Amino acid sequence: MTAVNTVLVVGAGLAGTGTAILLASRGVAVDLVEVNAGISAVGSGITLQGNALRVLRDLGVWEAVRAESSCFDSVGLRAPDGTLLAEIPDARTGGPDLPAALGMPRPALARTLIERARDAGVKLHFGRSVTELGEDGAVTFSDGSTGRYDLVVGADGIRSTVRRLIGVEAGIRATGMGIWRVFGPRPASVTRTELCYGGPCYIAGYCPTGEDSLYAYLVEDAQNRGVLSAGERLETMRELASAYHGPWDEIRAALDDPERLHYTWFETHVLPPPWHRGRVVLIGDAAHSCPPTLAQGGAQALEDATVLAELLTERPVPDEQLWTAFTDRRYARAKAVVDASNQLGQWLLDRERGDVPGLMHRIAELVSPPA
Incomplete structure (x- = not known):
């Protein structure tokens, strides 16, 4: 007997699709709604650490993910002139039978998870959002339809509509850094994540995402880059990248399409427990978000999904004991990751070693045991 029979998951990101797959695979009727009309064919890349790969294996998508990604077990450090300074073995936080990390195009990962959700029996509704929501699980959707669920899972990101509808304040703050990201061809010399500290940016890095692709990024002081035209965005990133060499010379030469560029600010928050209100619970970036300095945001979202699904399908009722168990297993761990990610960024901002x-x-020691 499960604690819930019908669940609405709002948001088709890692937390949402992961939860939907795990619940549907265990016999729960799941509706998954996503405000976007479909899976975007464009986007940057994502780095996933071993503890995220462990959950992807539990979701039944590991082989598909491995086939469309680039795996590696070390991190390189370079000087701005391209000199390789160090090769650092990366911790295998998912266990010895999984790589330490991988890079993958975000659209490919999203497509893989959506296909798995469909195969598991999840009912998918793209282009639909929640407009009204009660703590009793009563929902009104943007197309005028209504429903009532045993549980509503708000996995709809840092700007969560679900969080707003249940009156929870997030306290989101900018950390002071902005990041340029670009998706492009992968030089043969790029075989793992490599980072450069120094020069005009706090971090200049790149990560392979497949046999022929990578994403590269430059971290600077947060600025209002939204006023720039497409051509100006391209020229700005090319100018910043001109201070970095080695593989960056080939990456910069391929910077010719402003549509492949993305600029965002680092933002962060952690909701204090509880993360639920009645029959509504918040997970993933709706509950906690961190800058990508540790590449743990996706992993923490997936860990939320696996812990939530486990509790909901192993306990008879969604009572306060269940919710206490959920936040006992997730709050301190997620907060420690967020705090550490912010600390790394703050050291860079303060020019502190x-x-x-x-x-x-x-x-790494914290996230190596399963959540």
């Missing part, structure tokens, strides 16, 4: 290896080792 913090104990980066120690911090990264501590987080």
Whole structure:
């Protein structure tokens, strides 16, 4: 007997599709709604650490993900002139039988998860959003239809509509950094994530996302880059990238399409527990978000999904004991990851040489056991 029989999941990101797959695979009737009309064919890449790969294996998509990604077990550090300074073995936080990390195009990952959700029996509704929501699970959708569910899962991101509709304030703040991202062809010399500290940017890095693709990024002080034209955005990123060499010379030469560029600010928040109100619960970026300095945002979203699905399908009722167990297993762990991600960024902003290896080792030890 499960705690719920009917569930609405709002948001088709990692947290939402992961939850939908796990619940549907265990016999729960799941509707998944996504405000966007479909899966975007464009986008940047994503880096996933081993603890995220462990959940993807549980979801039944590991083989498909591995086929469309680039796996690696170390991180490289380079000087702005391209000199390789260090090769650092990365912790295998998902266990010895999984890579330490991988890079993958975001649209390919989204497509893989949506296909798995469909196969698991999830009912998918693209181009639909929630307009009214009660803590009793009563829902009104943007197309005028209504429904009532045993549970509504708000997995709709940092600007969560579900969170707003149940009156929860997030306290989102900008950290002071902005990031340029670009998706493009992969030089043969790029075989793993490599980072450069120094020069005009706080971080200049790249990650392979497949046999022929990568995403590259430049982290700077947060600025209002939205006023730039497409051509100006392209020229700005090319100018910043001109300070970096080695593989960056080939990456910069391929920077010719402003539609492949994305610029966002780093933002962060963690909701204090509880993460539920009545029959509505918040997970993923709706509950906690961090800058990508540790590449753990996706992993934490997937961990939310696996813990929530486990509790909902192993306990008889969605009572306060269940919700206490959920936040006991998720709040402190997610908060530690968010705090560490923010600390890494703050050290860079303050030009302070913090104990980066120690911090990264501590987080690796934290996330290596299953959530």
